[in-house]
Amino acid sequence: MAKYRIAWLPGDGVGNDVMECARLVLDKLALDAEYIHGDIGWEFWKAEGEALPQRTTDMMKNTDCALFGAITSMPKEEAAKALKPELQDKGFVYFSPIVRLRQQFNLHTNLRPCKAYPGNPLNYKDEVDIVIFRENTEGMYGGVEFHPLPQAVFDALNENHPKMGKFEKFGLDNIALSTRIMTRQGCENIVTQAFEYARKFGRKSVTVVDKPNVLRETGGLMIRTAREVAKKYPGIDLWETNIDAQCMWFVKNPEIYEVVVAENMFGDILSDLAAQLVGGLGFASSANMGDDYAVFEPTHGSAPKYAGQYKVNPTAMLLTTKMMLDWLGETGMADRLESAIGAVIAEARARTYDMGGSNTSLEVTQAVVEKL
Ligand code: IPM
Ligand code: MG
Numbered sequence: 001m002a003k004y005r006i007a008w009l010p011g012d013g014v015g016n017d018v019m020e021c022a023r024l025v026l027d028k029l030a031l032d033a034e035y036i037h038g039d040i041g042w043e044f045w046k047a048e049g050e051a052l053p054q055r056t057t058d059m060m061k062n063t064d065c066a067l068f069g070a071i072t073s074m075p076k077e078e079a080a081k082a083l084k085p086e087l088q089d090k091g092f093v094y095f096s097p098i099v100r101l102r103q104q105f106n107l108h109t110n111l112r113p114c115k116a117y118p119g120n121p122l123n124y125k126d127e128v129d130i131v132i133f134r135e136n137t138e139g140m141y142g143g144v145e146f147h148p149l150p151q152a153v154f155d156a157l158n159e160n161h162p163k164m165g166k167f168e169k170f171g172l173d174n175i176a177l178s179t180r181i182m183t184r185q186g187c188e189n190i191v192t193q194a195f196e197y198a199r200k201f202g203r204k205s206v207t208v209v210d211k212p213n214v215l216r217e218t219g220g221l222m223i224r225t226a227r228e229v230a231k232k233y234p235g236i237d238l239w240e241t242n243i244d245a246q247c248m249w250f251v252k253n254p255e256i257y258e259v260v261v262a263e264n265m266f267g268d269i270l271s272d273l274a275a276q277l278v279g280g281l282g283f284a285s286s287a288n289m290g291d292d293y294a295v296f297e298p299t300h301g302s303a304p305k306y307a308g309q310y311k312v313n314p315t316a317m318l319l320t321t322k323m324m325l326d327w328l329g330e331t332g333m334a335d336r337l338e339s340a341i342g343a344v345i346a347e348a349r350a351r352t353y354d355m356g357g358s359n360t361s362l363e364v365t366q367a368v369v370e371k372l
Contacts, residue, residue: 001034002032002033002034003032003033004031004032004033004034004064004065004328005033005034005036005062005063005064006033006034006035006036006063006064006065006066006067006324007036007038007056007059007060007063007065007066007067008035008036008037008038008066008067009037009038009040009056009066009067009068009069009295010037010040010041010068010069011040011041011042011068011069011070011071011097011302012041012042012043012069012070012071012072012302012304012307013042013070013071013072013301013302013303013304013306013307014069014070014300014302014303014304014306014307014311014312015041015068015069015070015071015302016069016307016308017306017307017308017309017310017311017312017314017361018069018070018298018312018314018316018317018361019067019069019317020361020362021314021317021318021361021362021364021365022067022314022317022318022320022321023035024362024365024366024369025318025321025337025340025365025368025369025372026321028369028372029325029333029336029337029372031325031330031333036059036063038056038059038060038066039053039055039056040052040053040056040068040071040097041071041072041097041302042071042072042073042082042302042304045079045082045083045094046082046083046084047084048087049083049087049090049092050092051071051094051095051096051097052097052100052101057101057104060105060293064293064328065293065294065295065296065324065327065328066101066293066294066295066296067295067296067297067320067321067324068098068101068295068296068297069297069298069302069317070297070298070300070301070302070303071096071097071098071301071302072301072302072304073094073096073097073301074094076093076094079094080092080093080094095143098288098295098297099141099143101288101295102136102137102141102288102295103137103143105288105290105293105295106137106290106291107136107137107288107289107290107293107294107295108135108136108137108186108189108190108289108290109133109134109135109136109189109190109193109287109288109289109290110132110133110134110135110136110267110271110286110287110288110289111131111132111133111134111193111197111286111287111289111323112131112132112133112134112267112271112274112275112284112285112286112287112299113130113131113132113285113319113323114128114129114130114131114132114271114274114275114277114278114283114284115128115129115130115278116128116129116277116278116279117278117279117283117341117342117345117346118342118345118346119345119346119347119348120278120279120283120345120355121355121356122278122279122280122282122283122354122355123277123278123279124254124276124277124278125254125255125277127255128254128255128274128277128278129255129258130250130254130257130258130259130260130274130277131197131201131203131258131259131260132260132261132262132267132270132271132274133190133191133193133194133197133259133260133261133262133267134190134261134262134263134264134267134268134270134271135182135186135187135189135190135261135262135263135264135267136264136267136288137186137264138181138182138183138186138263138264139180139181139182139218139263139264139265139266140178140179140180140264140265141264141265142179142180142181144178144179144181145176145177145178145179146176146177147175147176147177148172148173148174148175149172149175149176149177150172151172153177154167154172154175180215180218180263180265181218182218182221182222182263184221184225186263187221187222187225187226187263188225188228188229190261190263191206191208191222191225191226191229191230191261192229193261194206194208194259194260194261195229195230195232195233195236195259197259198233198236198258198259199233199235199236203236203258203259204235204236204237204258205236205237205238205239205257205258205259206226206230206233206236206237206238206239206258206259206260206261207238207239207240207241207246207257207258207259207260207261208222208223208226208238208239208240208241208261208262209241209242209243209246209260209261209262209266209270210222210223210242210243210262210263210266211242211243211244211266212242213242218263222263223240226238226240226261243262243266243269243270246260246270247269247270247273250270250273250274250277251273254274254277260274271284271286271299272284272299275299279315279354279355280354281298281299281300281301281316282300282312282313282315282316282352282354282355283313283315283316283319284298284299284300284316284319285298285299285316285317285319285320285322285323286298286299286320286323287320287323287324287327289327294324294327296320296321296323296324296327297320298316298317298319298320299316300312300316310360310361310362311352311353311360311361312352312354312361313352313354313355313361313364314352314361314362314364314365315341315345315364318337318341318365318368319338319341321337322334322337322338322341325337336372337368337372339371340368340369340371340372341368343371344364344367344368344371349364349367349370349371350363350364350366350367351364352364
């Protein structure tokens, strides 16, 4: 029996292309693993009205972790129109499978490293080396939303905040409400993960990003909790910033930030911005981690127009594979893989179009395989 069982979830679009690349390096490294395919993605939404079939999550429960490619997602009306005719108007509602996986498997911590590899012509600044910890299950991703607004919700809001009364004139049907629910436990967990990481890797500061001057309760809870946690790590500074200012500072002097921690939506925004500092989404890897399960995914989307063309940069997926190896405890393999990726970038061995090259995803991967 293989040492590891890994759920293999290519998804759709370029998800398939980059997963093929991941497999090439895993095979070269000879990871002792069994890869179990799982149906997931747009194709299953269109055909079954379910982008994340139950059979897939059942299968995942018998694996150590999952590697995920990419999935097309669309707002609810567009998604409904894509269903096959027999399923139209039957009440199927599209929800992003990756967001659901994070919820179902309680993958509370999203780790997103953004490191400028030497020699990458797309680096914004060569010194950037930021690690983002994004809370992954709460905040605006909790799925508690209303439209039209139920009367009971309106009444409750009105009671606690009499100014809501002025919304009465709009009518319940004309009010939409998305909630941002945060817990002390959620904040404490993500900030603790960030500090633990800083301690383990010798980083000197952790920056907590929110907007407590406006979001006084949720933002306030995050900042207050961060201050409590920080007391346990006397050698590491806690920096507190607002999301808007942090976006500006990431552009102004990104090299001074080491570990950055934020709630879900702010972490989502910051991680795209930080990815662009080190070459864009072609370089952005991520790990969705719970207490004993994890789903690894490149931060990029499915880019349907490039599907099957092996055009996109596989680096994000290969770095994601490195994160999976680390999580499995195969740190030797992870280090070798990262060095090989770094060498291919530095030596300009093979480059996809985003880097000004004309190589395919497979050729770039082949160069990494040769380095290995
Ligand atoms: C990400 C993506 C997802 C998110 C989308 C695809 C739902 O942007 O992983 O950052 O918003 O979390
Ligand atoms: Mg995002």
